[in-house]
Amino acid sequence: MEAILLVGGQGTRLRPLTISTPKPLLPTAGVAFLAHQLARAHAAGVERIVFATSYRAEMFEAAFGPRAHGVDLVYVSESQPLGTGGAIRNAARALTCGPDDPVLILNGDILSGHDMRAQVKVHESAGAAVTLHLTEVDDPTRFGCVPTDGAGRVTAFLEKTSHPVTNQINAGCYVFRRSAIDTIAEDEVVSVERETFPALISSGAVVMGHVESGYWLDVGTPEAFVRGSCDLVLGKIDSPAMPGGPGERLTLAGSTVSPGAVVRGGTTVGRGAVVEAGATVIGSVLLDDAFVAEGATVRDSVLSRGARVGPGAVLDGVILGDGAVVGPGNELCCGLRVWPGIELPPTAVRFSTDA
Numbered sequence: 001m002e003a004i005l006l007v008g009g010q011g012t013r014l015r016p017l018t019i020s021t022p023k024p025l026l027p028t029a030g031v032a033f034l035a036h037q038l039a040r041a042h043a044a045g046v047e048r049i050v051f052a053t054s055y056r057a058e059m060f061e062a063a064f065g066p067r068a069h070g071v072d073l074v075y076v077s078e079s080q081p082l083g084t085g086g087a088i089r090n091a092a093r094a095l096t097c098g099p100d101d102p103v104l105i106l107n108g109d110i111l112s113g114h115d116m117r118a119q120v121k122v123h124e125s126a127g128a129a130v131t132l133h134l135t136e137v138d139d140p141t142r143f144g145c146v147p148t149d150g151a152g153r154v155t156a157f158l159e160k161t162s163h164p165v166t167n168q169i170n171a172g173c174y175v176f177r178r179s180a181i182d183t184i185a186e187d188e189v190v191s192v193e194r195e196t197f198p199a200l201i202s203s204g205a206v207v208m209g210h211v212e213s214g215y216w217l218d219v220g221t222p223e224a225f226v227r228g229s230c231d232l233v234l235g236k237i238d239s240p241a242m243p244g245g246p247g248e249r250l251t252l253a254g255s256t257v258s259p260g261a262v263v264r265g266g267t268t269v270g271r272g273a274v275v276e277a278g279a280t281v282i283g284s285v286l287l288d289d290a291f292v293a294e295g296a297t298v299r300d301s302v303l304s305r306g307a308r309v310g311p312g313a314v315l316d317g318v319i320l321g322d323g324a325v326v327g328p329g330n331e332l333c334c335g336l337r338v339w340p341g342i343e344l345p346p347t348a349v350r351f352s353t354d355a
């Protein structure tokens with residue numbers, strides 16, 4: 001089977017991590033995020049994947065080349081972003097399958113344990129034009145809200161509505177009949193969620209939902225990115241691309257963790273990264289050459305390449321850009337983002353939580 005991988009978004013919600021690296025290439029549990037998706041697609045029987053690229057397009061071919069994780073790879077770039085539907089139509093030029101064959105379409109920022117083969121079976125037995133993987137979330141307003149009837153047929157598609165009619169949402173993995181892709185306008189900006197799906201439903205085409213509520217995460221926000229990386233390390237979701245077995249931490253070759261440091265909760269310690277004695281790092285992502293000094297505490301945070309946390313500093317839910325420096329004694333929390341190269345000077349004032 002062939003697939004199209006949508007990887008052209010700018011990943012704005014993940015800035016500053018995505019200033020230098022597109023979201024799908026961010027190191028996640030020791031490998032590029034997409035490695036997990038490629039390996040899972042291969043396990044589900046996908047043999048060839050067309051990358052639909054736009055933002056920093058050249059970096060994808062440089063990262064994966066013509067074949068990776070058992071899958072042949074082809075790269076199709078948009079000169080200007082065509083939206084999700086336009087990107088699918090544009091990438092379909094590189095498909096080799098026939099008009100009735102199923103094509104898997106994957107959003108490039110999803111960690112999912114769902115059974116893609118079962119989704120294809122639902123698609124084929126219903127003779128559907130499109131079959132969507134659907135899952136349930138607490139807050140459907142940030143996603144595509146997708147009600148279905150008793151037979152599993154999709155009755156509406158409401159993208160990011162403030163009035164959701166169900167908690168069932170579009171999980172970002174579709175099976176399209178090849179000929180249904182050809183109904184999308186060529187060389188135009190089209191949203192598959194706001195235009196293609198509603199048009200197919202109102203034209204009477206069979207659009208099915210494959211409901212499966214196992215592990216599922218869109219890693220498009222800083223909190224979700226950290227959680228996804230830690231869940232992979234902890235083994236909460238299996239990935240054939242993991243560079244090590246499940247455990248409390250993943251320490252990559254060339255990293256140094258002092259025996260006097262506490263590192264757990266699914267933390268990854270990148271190549272050349274250092275955690276000194278007396279430091280505590282919990283549920284975090286330390287990219288290559290990051291540094292955590294003695295007595296510092298880092299929780300639910302990302303330290304980008306070469307970022308440094310000084311002695312006694314405390315980070316909780318923070319993103320440090322490449323080479324950012326947090327001087328000794330600072331306490332940062334609650335979604336704060338420090339841009340690449342910024343240096344926060346040492347602070348003499350120490351706050352006590354039991355004051």
Ligand code: GDD
Binds near residue numbers: 172
């Ligand atoms: N090639 C290309 N060109 N890819 C694009 C473009 C484009 O113009 N715009 C977005 N993409 C890619 C992104 O890189 C990402 O992999 C995917 O399309 C979805 O874009 P996001 O920006 O991550 O969308 P979202 O998370 O807000 O919403 C989508 O995913 C939800 C599930 O996580 C929608 O499909 C929702 O309906 C869905 O619920």
Ligand code: MG
Binds near residue numbers: 109218220
């Ligand atoms: Mg997303």
